[in-house]
Amino acid sequence: MDFFTAQDNARRKTGRLVVLLIAAVVALIAVTTLVITIVVYFMSDQQGEVMVSSLLAGLTPELMGAVALGVVGLVVIGGLYKRFQLRRGGGRVVAETLGGREIATGTENPGERRILNVVEEMAIASGMPVPPVYLLDEAGINAFAAGFDTRDAVIGITRGAIDNLSRDELQGVVAHEFSHILHGDMRLNMRLISVLHGVLLIGLLGYILLRSTAFRGRSVRRSNNQNGKGVVVVLALGIALAVIGYAGTFFGNWIKAAVSRQREYLADASAVQYTRNPDGIGQALIKIGSHSQGARLEASQASEYSHLFFGQGMKVGFNRLLATHPPLDKRIKRVMPSWNGEFDAALNAPTAGEVASESVAGFSGSVSAYASTTMTGASAQAAIASIGQPGPRHLANAKATLDALPARIRQAAQDPYAVRALIYALLLSQNTQVRERQLASLQQAALPDVYREVMSHAGDVLMLRDQLRLPLMELALPALKNLSVDQAMHFRQCIVELINADNNVSLFEWTLYHWLIHHMGLDSKGSGPAVRKLNNVQQECQVLLNVLARAGQDDPDKVSAALNAAEKELPFALSVKNEAPDMKALGPAVSRLRRLRPQQKPAVLQAMARCIEHSGQIKPAEAELFRVIADMLECPMPPLLIEE
Template sequence: MDFFTAQDNARRKTGRLVVLLVAAVIALIAMTTLAITIVVYFMSNHQGEVTADSLLAGLSPELVGAVAVGVVALVVTGGLYKRYQLRRGGGRVVAEALGGREIPPNTDNPSERRILNVVEEMAIASGMPVPPVYLLDETGINAFAAGFDTRDAVIGITQGAIDHLSRDELQGVVAHEFSHILHGDMRLNMRLISVLHGILLIGLLGYILLRSTAHRGRSVRSNNQNGKGAVVVLALGAALAVIGYSGTFFGNWIKAAVSRQREYLADASAVQYTRNPAGIGHALIKIGSHAQGARLEASQASEYSHLYFGQGMKLGFNRLLATHPPLNKRIRRVMPNWNGQFDAAFSAPAADDMASNAAPSAKGVAGPGVAQASAVMSGASAKAAIASMGQPGPRHLVEARSTLAKLPSRLRQAAQDPYAVRALMYGLLLSSDTHVRKRQLESLQQAALPDVYRAVMSLAGEVLMLKASLRLPLVELALPALKNLSTDQALHFRQCMKRLIEADGQVSLFEWTLYHWLVHHMGLASNDRGQGVRKLKDSQSECQVLLNVLASAGQDDLAEISAALNAAEQELPFALSAENSSSDIRALGQAVSRLRHLPPRQKPALLQAMARCIEHSGQIKPAEAELFRATADMLDCPVPPLLIE
């Protein structure tokens, strides 16, 4: 399944989820109305036999309407509150609720360094920013991805997984979780959490009524009238508790049904990414042979059960609520020749496997399709990268490992340090022109912290010598450390970047891309969620702005720019004006923000048009390739590295 089809399917599943939610709420309204009618019936001192006719006679439009409004208000308010809570913190909220702690990007713990290296490689191979990694102090072998999109995504991993899985097996597990991120499953899972929280509130209300009645036990015994009222409240609380938890049961059943099939797809994607069925297959075998399996002991583990790599909750007799397919079926799908035995011999990583915890070495990582310094990329490279969106292959992993090995160790360490990372980003914005750079540094010295400024001066020479093709991977690597900045630090960081960019009175394409990419992924951009879904045919002006900028990248010849636009418009449902080909970099931000709201199935045409702009001359320079990928990422279209074809 390609990236855009998967994204579109995830949106459709969200619509079906809303239908199922409406049906569940209607059922809850009916059951709650019946329960309250019975309570009102007895509270009215009705004498005589209780019959269906007498209960129906007690129903009134006012009662049904009041109950319906109350139930809907409770479910919607609870769901919206949970959604706000999750939206505010993204995947970090889930990781911290499960007792996770973020692994510092600059950790020197060998096992933690190993999992960070695996996540970094997979992120760069996928074309998305490196997500923060959280470690759960759990002995079970499990992992998860949480967040609404690549901006707030996190990867969670248990201590049991780190202790018992080899590097290849960790890579298979991480590839599985990246599939959930790239194919829209992660966002759907987060929405499921909000929906079920709203339904759960009815049961919680009943539980509160039961507790309040228990605290008034003496009054019940001493006063008949109060006693009768307490009994009624007790009955209402018990009814609401049963109704609420019944609703939760069916909500969990819906959650499990939605989740199971997606796990098969994510397993298949992990095999496709790594071309190593044994990696994920042996990880699943180890879960089966491990005493704790994949079970988590955190108090809130059940709320997030559909996010996990393995079945995180003990099922007992109730297989209907299984959020994951049986282990043996999952293993058979990726390893058809498996002998059916959960062999305990696979209980620990090989002794020499821990050697892979260090940063990847450049030795032995180059292979077919990996970009070399003297090589150039063609238009076929861009087309192949677009076709690989959401499904990077082994060649992309090799390229990612090679890229990480090429990064100067000093710069890589700075990217992983919460303090030095700011100096590194400032260094990337320094101009190669001596006079402009002098003005930039004078402006920065007035605004930056003294220690950060000294770090800029220390790193500047090495940053200025960095190859253009390594700049975006370095920034992707720096994102977890940048996300650890406090709100005040992040705002100050953004202000300092502005000063560096504005020092010469003009904005280059790289400056615009770096600034807006960081603002986008650090959550500092203005909220554009209210703009609604747009159609490509109605986005001519935005496409003109974006493609003008890309066509002008790396060249000034008007005839060449016009030729690039003519090539791009072959992919679009409208013409581009060659006469209106001036590059307006300052209008680009608003254009990209609006184009982000295109439906998934309409974005491929835009990406192909962007690719035409940068490859119309027959080759793509590394700098053009990275700028194309960064802009595409801001359109929520993570493009893997472009390879030599």
């Protein structure tokens, strides 16, 4: 399944989720009404056997209306509260609720360094910013991805997974979680948490009231000032609340199972496609089956987030139909058809040598082939086809890219002061006079410690090849996201000072600035109402393609040829304008284009590709802008590679 089809299916599943929720709420209203009717009957002064006619007489329209209003109100309020809570912190809220702590990017722990390197590789290969990684101090082998999109996504991993899985197995697990991020499953799962919180809240309230009712029942029996019927009423109320609570939990798990199970098979298949190594994810699943703790988590709120996990994090019990994950053996058979069906408990954990060999310096390899060979239209077409489904070549390129970054710069990207200095240094002009004005302005605006780091790293950053600028930005993002609100706003102000030093906004300056504010959540402007068709965004496409057509060239004939090539991919005509591109209008244009339906976005990407490839080669700055805008359109694009 391609990226855009997967995104569209995830969007459609949101509608299915609403239908399931309505069905669950109707069922809860029926159960609650019946239970309340029975309780009211027993609390009345009527004597004798339970009469069906008497119970039915109690089912008045007033009672049913009051119950319906109460249940719907509780579901809506609970869902809105949870949505607000999650929206404020994204995936970090989920990770911290489960007891996770963020792994410091500069950690010296070999196992933690290993998982960070695996996540960094997968992120750069996928064309998305590196997400923060949270460690859960749990013995079970498990992982999860949480967040609404790539801007607030996090990866969670258990201590059991780090200690027991080899590097290939960790890569398979991480690839599985990246599939959930890229294909829209993660966003659907977050919506599922919000929607089900109100339903599960009924179960939680029932449990709390049941405990208090049981305590009250013991008090009644001790006081001896109530008759036997009073105790029966108390117990009946307790049982009633237990039934309502169980019903809420049942319907919540039913919806989770209905939405989640098939997505796990697809994510497993994607992990194999990304790594071309079925043994990686397959052996990880086998180790879950052979491990004493399996994938189970002990966190008190793990059940609420059970559908997010890599493995079945909670005990299933007698009813497999409510399991959020398919059976382990079926998942293994799908990725490893030759598996003998046995869980080998003797499988080894990663050796000390394997873990210790991981370092911040990266891996062997080189990007010289990509630097010395020209990218063409075939590179752009292959990159579009690889959106949401990077392959082994992208992983190899990511390793080589990390290795090509000087170790000193990689280490600086993990430090809260030095990381800001690296971004400032990326904006320094190659023109000596302009650079001197930038540094003078920065010395006045930046913190003294940060300015010293700029002067320390400026030489290395200015020597970086253009192909390494975007990977460095992606690598720096986790540290930048840990800045406080005041630090982030000051950071943004310093960037604006650097850009305005020469009264001109270059293509790269626009790219860096808008990419950063997009992913750091510093852009307070919304993207406006939903746009469904390309015909509704003709002006926005004109602005975007006009900028791309002039990227790195001024010849009117070449600009016209680029726009004519792009026009063939769109259902409307483009006009050729002689004036310089309007960089201020580009940001709002991209923001509105982000509201296109998934199946409408490929035409925009194809038009962009035609625009930058018309000359027969794609320059690094053009490729950079192409990928950044694709990312901002929520279509993270792998690096453009030289076609073999």
